[in-house]
Amino acid sequence: MTISVERTKTPKQKPGTDQLVFGKVFSDHMFICDYSPDKGWHNARIVPYQNLSIDPSTMTLHYAQSIFEGLKAYKTKDGHVNLFRPRENIKRLNASCRRLCIPTVDEEFALTAIKKLVDVDRDWIPEGDGTSLYIRPFIFATEPHIGVRPSTTYSFVIITGPVGAYYKEGINPVKIYVEPNYVRAVRGGLGEIKASANYAASLKAQVEANEKGYTQVLWLDGVEKKYIEEVGTMNVFFIIGDEIVTPELSGSILPGITRKSCIELLRHWGYNMNERRISIQEVYEAHEKGLLKEVFGTGTAAVISPVGELCWNGNVITINNGKTGPISQRLYDTLTGIQYGKLPDEFGWIEKV
Amino acid sequence: MTISVERTKTPKQKPGTDQLVFGKVFSDHMFICDYSPDKGWHNARIVPYQNLSIDPSTMTLHYAQSIFEGLKAYKTKDGHVNLFRPRENIKRLNASCRRLCIPTVDEEFALTAIKKLVDVDRDWIPEGDGTSLYIRPFIFATEPHIGVRPSTTYSFVIITGPVGAYYKEGINPVKIYVEPNYVRAVRGGLGEIKASANYAASLKAQVEANEKGYTQVLWLDGVEKKYIEEVGTMNVFFIIGDEIVTPELSGSILPGITRKSCIELLRHWGYNMNERRISIQEVYEAHEKGLLKEVFGTGTAAVISPVGELCWNGNVITINNGKTGPISQRLYDTLTGIQYGKLPDEFGWIEKV
Ligand SMILES: Cc1ncc(COP(=O)(O)O)c(C=O)c1O
Ligand SMILES: Cc1ncc(COP(=O)(O)O)c(C=O)c1O
Numbered sequence: 001m002t003i004s005v006e007r008t009k010t011p012k013q014k015p016g017t018d019q020l021v022f023g024k025v026f027s028d029h030m031f032i033c034d035y036s037p038d039k040g041w042h043n044a045r046i047v048p049y050q051n052l053s054i055d056p057s058t059m060t061l062h063y064a065q066s067i068f069e070g071l072k073a074y075k076t077k078d079g080h081v082n083l084f085r086p087r088e089n090i091k092r093l094n095a096s097c098r099r100l101c102i103p104t105v106d107e108e109f110a111l112t113a114i115k116k117l118v119d120v121d122r123d124w125i126p127e128g129d130g131t132s133l134y135i136r137p138f139i140f141a142t143e144p145h146i147g148v149r150p151s152t153t154y155s156f157v158i159i160t161g162p163v164g165a166y167y168k169e170g171i172n173p174v175k176i177y178v179e180p181n182y183v184r185a186v187r188g189g190l191g192e193i194k195a196s197a198n199y200a201a202s203l204k205a206q207v208e209a210n211e212k213g214y215t216q217v218l219w220l221d222g223v224e225k226k227y228i229e230e231v232g233t234m235n236v237f238f239i240i241g242d243e244i245v246t247p248e249l250s251g252s253i254l255p256g257i258t259r260k261s262c263i264e265l266l267r268h269w270g271y272n273m274n275e276r277r278i279s280i281q282e283v284y285e286a287h288e289k290g291l292l293k294e295v296f297g298t299g300t301a302a303v304i305s306p307v308g309e310l311c312w313n314g315n316v317i318t319i320n321n322g323k324t325g326p327i328s329q330r331l332y333d334t335l336t337g338i339q340y341g342k343l344p345d346e347f348g349w350i351e352k353v
Numbered sequence: 354m355t356i357s358v359e360r361t362k363t364p365k366q367k368p369g370t371d372q373l374v375f376g377k378v379f380s381d382h383m384f385i386c387d388y389s390p391d392k393g394w395h396n397a398r399i400v401p402y403q404n405l406s407i408d409p410s411t412m413t414l415h416y417a418q419s420i421f422e423g424l425k426a427y428k429t430k431d432g433h434v435n436l437f438r439p440r441e442n443i444k445r446l447n448a449s450c451r452r453l454c455i456p457t458v459d460e461e462f463a464l465t466a467i468k469k470l471v472d473v474d475r476d477w478i479p480e481g482d483g484t485s486l487y488i489r490p491f492i493f494a495t496e497p498h499i500g501v502r503p504s505t506t507y508s509f510v511i512i513t514g515p516v517g518a519y520y521k522e523g524i525n526p527v528k529i530y531v532e533p534n535y536v537r538a539v540r541g542g543l544g545e546i547k548a549s550a551n552y553a554a555s556l557k558a559q560v561e562a563n564e565k566g567y568t569q570v571l572w573l574d575g576v577e578k579k580y581i582e583e584v585g586t587m588n589v590f591f592i593i594g595d596e597i598v599t600p601e602l603s604g605s606i607l608p609g610i611t612r613k614s615c616i617e618l619l620r621h622w623g624y625n626m627n628e629r630r631i632s633i634q635e636v637y638e639a640h641e642k643g644l645l646k647e648v649f650g651t652g653t654a655a656v657i658s659p660v661g662e663l664c665w666n667g668n669v670i671t672i673n674n675g676k677t678g679p680i681s682q683r684l685y686d687t688l689t690g691i692q693y694g695k696l697p698d699e700f701g702w703i704e705k706v
Contacts, residue, residue: 023499051406063552064417101556146376159409186575188536196417197550203454222539223576
């Protein structure tokens, strides 16, 4: 399928590198492609960034049949543009599609669409540490229909926007609240895909944690409220003695691409890296014994986000004196080094635009 | 707040009573009202039914921060228009708002909006058994923003459309598939509100049940996969010996207004009506012993939907010989009798437009 390009006649003012915030400013163009049962995915086009016109009965508004992805384009010192493991995002997009009864997209085609859009808005990719072009592919149900069943029509849209660091704190450690009541997802539900629905389920806990002075919520499993799942929009790792642990993919956790990359790096470096069940109790006991060395979140937005403090049922523990630990730092430096082309791409993770 | 009215200049063709399907045809007008932090809910207006223009970064598309309601307007023989317990819908709308960090709406105002819209499109209310005007209020996040947090702006929209019976089978018994793997909602999640997100979570199980020849899915609790929750878009009742049982509101079940009305009617009639935990095992054992007399679903769309067959892990049981039972029928006749003004409104459930 060819992708037509209609360039904007009224380019927008780009924000200065120091004014970058997350998710507020979007580039000049967007990609859009439609699905209907007779034509399949068709009419792929890059057009000026513009509003969508949708019927008020459009199914996604009523039944949240929508999924998304998030990845970034990085500008290297020598002016190249790097994508980080974009095929993994497209694979996960399709896994999300399958779980929500949305027709999948061709992998190569989706990659071409991302690259072409980033290329058209190449000037929008900011330069500067921690900055990048955030890329948001999403697919949503477009059929005008009231009544619960999968839509027959969809739109696949990609928008992009220049971003600075996700957390105001940057690579500084964040404070995380262990959520005792609310549940984000449970096995058999949507937790392992990037469904819009999961984020609706997370809002209230996040707001309440923010009110208590915490940046994000650490989710426990929805069945026993014992085992650790993930953090807000990040997977989570614990360094306990000589072991590095991240919760196994249990069916309710998003299989993060940063998570996967960290596991691969840590194993490559020879660490004892295990994916297994880990309870919040175990983490607190390890802290008690002086064995809890580092805790960090992993995700595209923040890359590595060290956790400096945990609060579980009123028990507050400080990790590594509230400082970024050496392994968190090494992962951050290595991942961003590869992303920005400062380090060699040993694992073949970079896709050039 | 006053509600302005702009009438359409191009009224649409109304479908014949025999052509009515569910959720495909919408009336000439819609209600819309906006929320911003500085103005609160403002600019309430009834306008010709029209597309909404939304930024592709509109938060609801990405994070499913949206909720809805469903109720009906019924035309009586003598030409009146009845709403059935609309205040209950508005209370539930606000409960949904609170859970999803959406600003609530004033109850009286929302009721006025519904009535005014139904009044403007009074001619769209079909006449004929089982037909009505379906009313769909919904609220969704409108802020253009990528990043997980509640939106700062919202739209409250109401659309309506003439509908026939929800199930093609009418009041005839449906076949229900007891879902062993997928989970719709779990305590601590969104199951007890009418969040769009819940319906996304239900699609795949429903499609698979349809493929097996079943109309809907019966959900079990997400923790032990033992206890009965609800059916698709209905609550569910079991008549076992002299007891009538419906699952208690456990935190993951929608508190249906038809459910509530049935409980009230059944108690009024002197039945031993209990809200309690009930396992699928208990239902099958009751059937084994010849005690399972009737099973039925309750919901605005279908009112009462008798269940003629259940399939649980390959074990198929037929209930009441696959026929509508006497209590199901009595509830259906009474509820629709009240709704269509054929029976006196003993409980004060009717609100006239
Ligand atoms: C719920 C959730 N978990 C984990 C992640 C991290 O995934 P990734 O590393 O692919 O960005 C994200 C964000 O993308 C997320 O939304
Ligand atoms: C999940 C779910 N359960 C139950 C119901 C029944 O609720 P009510 O009787 O208020 O229509 C509905 C539909 O409204 C529903 O969507």
